[in-house]
Amino acid sequence: MNFESKFSVTVNRIKSNIIRELLKTATAEGIISFGGGIPDPETFPxxxxxxxxxxxxxxxxxxxxxxxxxxxxxxxxxxxxxxxxxxxxxxxxxxxxxxxxxxxxxxxxxxxxxxxxxxxxxxxxxxxxxxxxxxxxxxxxxxxxxxxxxxxxxxxxxxxxxxxxxxxxxxxxxxxxxxxxxxxxxxxxxxxxxxxxxxxxxxxxxxxxxxxxxxxxxxxxxxxxxxxxxxxxxxxxxxxxxxxxxxxxxxxxxxxxxxxxxxxxxxxxxxxxxxxxxxxxxxxxxxxxxxxxxxxxEIQPTIKLYKEKKDKFMESLEKYLGDLEEVDWVRPEGGLFSWITLPEGFDTMEMFEIAKEKKIIYIPGETFYVDEPERNTMRVSFCLPSFEDLEEGSKRLRATIEEYAKKKGLPLKIK
Known part of the structure; x- marks a missing residue:
C-alpha cells in the first residue's frame, strides 16, 4: 500500500529530532558526551x-x-x-x-x-x-x-x-x-x-x-x-x-x-x-x-555538584581553546549548557564526523534554528560527564577543531 498518499501535511513537515539521532552515538565505548542535557542520575532522590x-x-x-x-x-x-x-x-x-x-x-x-x-x-x-x-x-x-x-x-x-x-x-x-x-x-x-x-x-x-x-x-x-x-x-x-x-x-x-x-x-x-x-x-x-x-x-547538593562541574569545564575550555582567536563560549551562571562559537567557515555538523572519530560528542548549533542557521556553533553540556571526562573531552575537542581546520584549509589564529 502507498502510505505516503495518506499522510497529513502536518506529519510530512515533521523532521526527526536530530539530537536523538546524534546521541545514539554517545553510547559507544569510550565516548565522552557533551551532548545530552540530561541530569546526572546520581542526583535523583x-x-x-x-x-x-x-x-x-x-x-x-x-x-x-x-x-x-x-x-x-x-x-x-x-x-x-x-x-x-x-x-x-x-x-x-x-x-x-x-x-x-x-x-x-x-x-x-x-x-x-x-x-x-x-x-x-x-x-x-x-x-x-x-x-x-x-x-x-x-x-x-x-x-x-x-x-x-x-x-x-x-x-x-x-x-x-x-x-x-x-x-x-x-x-x-x-x-x-x-x-x-x-x-x-x-x-x-x-x-x-x-x-x-x-x-x-x-x-x-x-x-x-x-x-x-x-x-x-x-x-x-x-x-x-x-x-x-x-x-x-x-x-x-x-x-x-x-x-x-x-x-x-x-x-x-x-x-x-x-x-x-x-x-x-x-x-x-x-x-x-x-x-x-x-x-x-x-x-x-x-x-x-x-x-x-x-x-x-533537596537540590542544593545537585547545584553544588553542577557548579563544580561547570567550573571544571570552563577551566578546561580555557586551557584547550583559550589561545584560539575568534573562539568564544558562554560562561553560564546556572543551568546545564554552554554555547561555543568557532571562527567563520567552520561547520560543526560537518565537523561532527571527526568528533566521533575522536570519541567526543557535542550538538551542532544548526539544529537550534527555525531559519538560516549559524553553522559555526555548538551546544555543550557539562552536567553528566565526570570531572576527568570534562578535561579529556575538552582536549579531544581541541584536536577535533585542529583536524577539521587542517582538512578544510581554514586558518586557526593563535592569540
Missing amino acids: IKKLSEISNEVIMNEYKIALQYGSTEGDPELRKQYIRLLEKYEDITCLDEENLMITTGSQQALFIIGTVFLDEDSYCAVSKPIYLGAGSAFNQRNPNYISIPLEKDGMNLDILEKELKKLDEEGKIDKFKFVYTVSNFHNPAGITLTLEKRKRLIELAEKYDFIIIEDDPYGALRFEGEKMPSIFKLNKGERVILLNTFSKVLSPGLRIGVIVGNKELIKKMVLAKQGMDLCSSTLTQRITARFMEKYDLFE
Missing part, C-alpha cells in the same frame, strides 16, 4: 521517592491508580502554588491558574495548538530551544527570529519587527514572544532584569503574550536571582512554563503551565484531546514529595 511511591500506591491507590482531571492533581497544584509563593514571591494564584502537563514538551505543544495558525506570527530566539521549535513547527507559523546577545534577546530588533508588522496591518496576527528566561537552552545566557521589564513594555504596547519557559531557573550556581517575567507582570500577559525534570526526575514526566485562568481553560480543552490526563500516579508521588520535603533544599 531514589530512596525518598521509593518510600513515597510505596506509600502512595498502598494508601492512595483509589486516586493514584485511577484516571484524574485534565487540569492535574489538585494536591500537586496546591503544593506548587506554595512553592511559587515561597521561592518566587508569586502570591496571586489559585488552582485554576495552573495545569499539569506530561512534561514541558506537551506544554509547548499545547501553546502551539492554542495560539498558532498558519497565518500567525511569533517571535523566538535565535538560536531556539529545539523542543519549542519542534512543537511550534507543527502549526507552521511565521517565525520572527531574534538574535541572542550575552544578556538575552536583542529587543531593538524585536521592536523593529513589531513596528513593521504594525505598519503592514498584521500586528493582530502576532501572538507571542517565546523566551527561555534563565540559563537558555542551548545558549546558556540569562535575560537581564532590564530586558525583562522592557519585554513587558513591548507586550503591553503591541498587545501580545509572553511565553516564559523556565526549566533551569532553580539551578543557579552564582550571581543574583532575578524575578521571573511572570512575577514582574503579575501574570497579566505572561504564561510561565516549568518542569520537575531538572529538579526531581525527568522520568516523572511532569510539567506545569501557570497563567491567566481564561487561557488555562482553553489549554485544558486542547489537552483533553491529547491524553485526557497526565499520570495520576507520578503527580501524586510528586505532590507527597513536596509535602514532605523542601524541593529546593
